Amino acid sequence: MRPRSPLSLLAFAALVVGAFGAPPVATATVSSSPLYVAPNGSESATGTQSDPTTLASAITRITPGGTIYVRGGTYRFSRTVTIAPGNNGTSSARTTLSAYPGETPVLDFSAMSEDPANRGLAVNGAFWHVNGIVVEHAGDNGIFVGGSNNIVEHTVTRFNRDTGLQLSRIASSTPKDQWPSNNLVLSAESHDNADSDGEDADGFAAKLTVGSGNVFRYAVSHHNIDDGWDLYTKTDTGPIGPVTIEDSLSYGNGTLSDGTVNSNGDRNGYKLGGDDIAVNHVVRRSIAYRNGKHGFTYNSNPGTMSVSGNVSVDNTQRNYSWDAGTSVFRNNTSCRSGSGSKDKTVGDTDSSNQFWSGSNGSRCSSYTGTLTWSYAADGRLVVSFGGKAVTP
Helix, strand or coil, rough: CCCCCCCCCHHHHHHHHHCCCCCCCCCCCCCCCEEEEEECCCCCCCCCCCCCCCCCCHHCCCCCEEEEEECCCCCCCCCCCCCCCCCCCCCCEEEEEECCCCCCEECCCCCCCCCCCCCCCECCHHHHEEECEEEECCCCCCEECCCCCCCEEEEEEEECCCEEEEEECCCCCCCCEEECCCCEEEEEEEEEECCCCCCCCCCCCEECCCCCEEEEEEEEEEEECCCCCEEEEECCCCCCCCCEEEEEEECCCCCCCCCEEEECCCCCCCCCCCCCCCCEEEEEEEEEEEECCEEEEEECCCCCCCCCCEEECCCCCCCCCCCCCEEEEECCCEECCCCCCCCECCCEEECCCECCCCCCCCHHHHHCCEEEEEEECCCEEEEEEECCCEEE
């Protein structure tokens, strides 16, 4: 795991310990005693292990660099749980919101109606590390990130009524220099998110109003009603900052796990633009598999994107779809188990690519059989075809 902010060595060590399951211990970078949250916690409780408090109360009481441990079980909410702007950690001491080691807390927002205001967990502060939380059934985004310099790790966003995890500005009045920047989404899963119109709920999105430096790594998006990833831009708000997607997987999008399909959905694996606005995104070492439209698509982004080391297999239309721009394509692979649309790329391509033009190239033998995936102990994504691990 590579941090995307200037952590001190000691702070980074504390981050890794919190992420991968060691028992909670005090460190020099934590500026307050840990607070503990449980489904039966009370707002006025002290927040110790034996006297746990509520999640909303802990968020307002924790001091910068402190840790909130969320015990396993289901937490039921009817309103957004918000980390407010100004409730920040620091670059050397993140504030941590983490599942208690070995336990799985589920934030259930089923009591919400479908409404753009009804998000689940809103991370609007800066320098937070959110780890190991499941968020489901929110009336809009499951996790919304409006702040900057955050790490969102090992989360699951599922069955929400808009995009599972989205980065965008906090409010329409938020100035561009405060759009969310330098966030890292790490080893996260997002699936079965679906809005009633069937055209907005993606797995992950950094769209409309985001700054630069946002990264998705080892993330998995599957069976969402719209796209796996959406980096949409629009004329009203102009270009967003370049986004990096790396070592990730997008499959089965456009069809929910129960077989539901909505014809309004775009159903791409990785949708990388909109409104003919140029943004130079980076997509590398990622896999698109059997999505309902294109695997990787420029979606009217005429910029100079870097598209390298990716694999696209059996997507319904094109595996790679570029009709304009000056993007640079290197070492990409495209495969089909039967007939299908030929790839189309516009930009800088060379012989390192193996695009599909009616037949498979030699690399495609590695991408046959059933797709499976898991996370290694260090958080890396491991993808296998036919039981054999692959490295794009």
